[in-house]
Amino acid sequence: MSGAPLVEVEDLSLHFPVRQGLVRRQTGTVKAVDGVSFDIASGETLGLVGESGCGKSSTGRAVLRLARPTAGRVRFAGEDLGRLSPASLRSARRHMQMVFQSPFASLNPRLSVGASIREPLDVHALGAAGERDARVAELLSLVGLDPGAARRHPHEFSGGQRQRIGIARALATNPRFVVADEPISALDVSIRAQIVNLMRDLKDRLGLTYLFIAHDLAMVRHMSDRVAVMYLGRIVELASCDELFDRPLHPYTRALLSAVPSPDPDVEEGRIRIVLQGDVPSPADPPSGCRFRTRCPIATARCAQEDPPLRDRGSPGLPHQVACHFS
Amino acid sequence: MRELFWRRFARRRAAVLSLAFFVVIGAACALAPVLAPFPFDGIDLDSVKQPPSLSHWMGTDDLGRDVFTRMLFGGRVSILIGLLAAVVGTFLGTAIGAAAGYHGGVIDNVLMRITDVAYAIPTLPLLIILSAYSRAALVSMVLIIGLLSWMTTARVVRSQVLSIKEMDYVEAARGMGATDLRILVRHIVPNALGPILVGATLGVGNAIMIESSLSFLGLGVQPPTPTWGNMLMDSQATMVTKPWLTLFPGLAILFVVLAVNFIGDALRDALDPSASSR
Ligand SMILES: Nc1ncnc2c1ncn2[C@@H]1O[C@H](COP(=O)(O)OP(=O)(O)OP(=O)(O)O)[C@@H](O)[C@H]1O
Ligand code: SF4
Ligand SMILES: [Mg+2]
Numbered sequence: 077m078s079g080a081p082l083v084e085v086e087d088l089s090l091h092f093p094v095r096q097g098l099v100r101r102q103t104g105t106v107k108a109v110d111g112v113s114f115d116i117a118s119g120e121t122l123g124l125v126g127e128s129g130c131g132k133s134s135t136g137r138a139v140l141r142l143a144r145p146t147a148g149r150v151r152f153a154g155e156d157l158g159r160l161s162p163a164s165l166r167s168a169r170r171h172m173q174m175v176f177q178s179p180f181a182s183l184n185p186r187l188s189v190g191a192s193i194r195e196p197l198d199v200h201a202l203g204a205a206g207e208r209d210a211r212v213a214e215l216l217s218l219v220g221l222d223p224g225a226a227r228r229h230p231h232e233f234s235g236g237q238r239q240r241i242g243i244a245r246a247l248a249t250n251p252r253f254v255v256a257d258e259p260i261s262a263l264d265v266s267i268r269a270q271i272v273n274l275m276r277d278l279k280d281r282l283g284l285t286y287l288f289i290a291h292d293l294a295m296v297r298h299m300s301d302r303v304a305v306m307y308l309g310r311i312v313e314l315a316s317c318d319e320l321f322d323r324p325l326h327p328y329t330r331a332l333l334s335a336v337p338s339p340d341p342d343v344e345e346g347r348i349r350i351v352l353q354g355d356v357p358s359p360a361d362p363p364s365g366c367r368f369r370t371r372c373p374i375a376t377a378r379c380a381q382e383d384p385p386l387r388d389r390g391s392p393g394l395p396h397q398v399a400c401h402f403s
Numbered sequence: 404m405r406e407l408f409w410r411r412f413a414r415r416r417a418a419v420l421s422l423a424f425f426v427v428i429g430a431a432c433a434l435a436p437v438l439a440p441f442p443f444d445g446i447d448l449d450s451v452k453q454p455p456s457l458s459h460w461m462g463t464d465d466l467g468r469d470v471f472t473r474m475l476f477g478g479r480v481s482i483l484i485g486l487l488a489a490v491v492g493t494f495l496g497t498a499i500g501a502a503a504g505y506h507g508g509v510i511d512n513v514l515m516r517i518t519d520v521a522y523a524i525p526t527l528p529l530l531i532i533l534s535a536y537s538r539a540a541l542v543s544m545v546l547i548i549g550l551l552s553w554m555t556t557a558r559v560v561r562s563q564v565l566s567i568k569e570m571d572y573v574e575a576a577r578g579m580g581a582t583d584l585r586i587l588v589r590h591i592v593p594n595a596l597g598p599i600l601v602g603a604t605l606g607v608g609n610a611i612m613i614e615s616s617l618s619f620l621g622l623g624v625q626p627p628t629p630t631w632g633n634m635l636m637d638s639q640a641t642m643v644t645k646p647w648l649t650l651f652p653g654l655a656i657l658f659v660v661l662a663v664n665f666i667g668d669a670l671r672d673a674l675d676p677s678a679s680s681r
Contacts, residue, residue: 137574140578142574142577165580166580166581166582167580168580169578169579169580170579170580173578173579174574174575174578176571176574176575177571178571181570181571181572182571182572182575183572184572184589184590184594185594186593186594186596192572195576195579195581195589196579196580199579199580199581200580242575245575245579249579
């Protein structure tokens, strides 16, 4: 974890037009991601948590340029992805891959497992054509599947196995960076740990860098070096894993953590559940000032006027960014 | 998946019978030079307008040609036109629909307006004009029919592509650096294959009908090459007095088109993604 970060995200926004009526006139904008900045060091795992709809997937897609950001910049290994030609971007994709949430939707049902895993090798012409099947077998063993699986089709596999296939495909080109978008939330609870452990193990063996998206805080804690908490298109708190879980500063993070049972009986006894009032406001019409103010237990008049910037409130050597006027 | 498909298809008895019927008729017509008891243009003025008999199973026409023989050769042309025109129409429709659905925006708008216009053109009058100006050879027949029957496929494929392109596996392909062409050919079109095949099947029946109508109007493939359509036309004057000349080509067209439509319907059901997903 030294040197320049592998991924640098600067003021990234991804807005979607809302169209209505017969002529599909644009009537508004969903600010799915609205000015998000973070770095990920090489070999690091950054966890990204937040409620459904807060913009986690959109962030992941914009970082990988699967969606064109409305504003902001993503640098990968020092290179501004927005300035690459379509062909250079395609070839840069070799180094950054995605693992999807749904193991059912992420594999083409018409392709054999081997063909799916082999495709990135074909796309980037990696290795001699004859060697690619050997590489597929190697990848299948790497994710704990029998190499014979290559000949079969996705529907013959369970959710967990398919997720392994998706991981093998993502790793085929030896990428440096992987965005994992809730890779376990569509899986049976019983096999989630296996997949998370596989991903951790692969990270160590292959020196991967992850953006790990989840809404399960326990999983994020298990996986991540640092954690970013998102609310309505913004990052509201970002700190190292231990720092964030032991000393949450943002009222939203505190509320999220208060809902997680603690393994430590002493802490568990003192745990006070903070229940958030109301619903998440629409990202098409976020509240003025602090976006969390409609649900914040400590909001004041100032919160409606001033949008709190993300500022470092940590101690020297232990950065802890938070966006709240009162913490 | 393949097994499941066949099991579901086989449940439709009409479709299985239709398929068998179509295969038998198709094979018989394809083998016409071997199977036919007489040469297709073998004129025999000593036995004109004979009703069906043991030596002429379907009788003879006004030049003494064997109707059974001409049915076999005529079927060859009619079915071939049907199949080839359906291939042309399906290919065009798939390409146009896929391009429109995948790219969206201006391309989609332009292609779909063209499709609307093509739809709105009354087919038969246009066909009549076109075939009047082109020599009614098999190739021009196929192209004309194909060029005028891609619109339904284009619309169906476009709507399929609109939903398939949102699938994660398409995003995964884009994320791995695949080109648009690769994504379309390898991921999108194969997953729209069901409706494409159904359309193609129905297109075969449609093309056979169009060929017959044109031949019936004297604008199709020209004699002496027989097609079921021009045989039907030749027999109009004697429909009442020599019914076998009308009956056999008429029934052949009717049953083949029916069979093809039954097959298409069964394909549609057997390939229904909502039921075959597991
Ligand atoms: N392609 C799109 N077009 C329009 N709106 C979109 C699109 N994709 C996402 N959105 C909207 O952007 C917001 C953020 O969506 P996103 O999928 O990024 O959230 P998420 O945090 O990943 O949620 P989840 O936990 O449910 O996956 C949502 O309000 C969503 O409706
Ligand atoms: S700025 Fe105000 S509303 Fe926002 S989190 Fe802090 S206290 Fe709550
Ligand atoms: Mg998501």
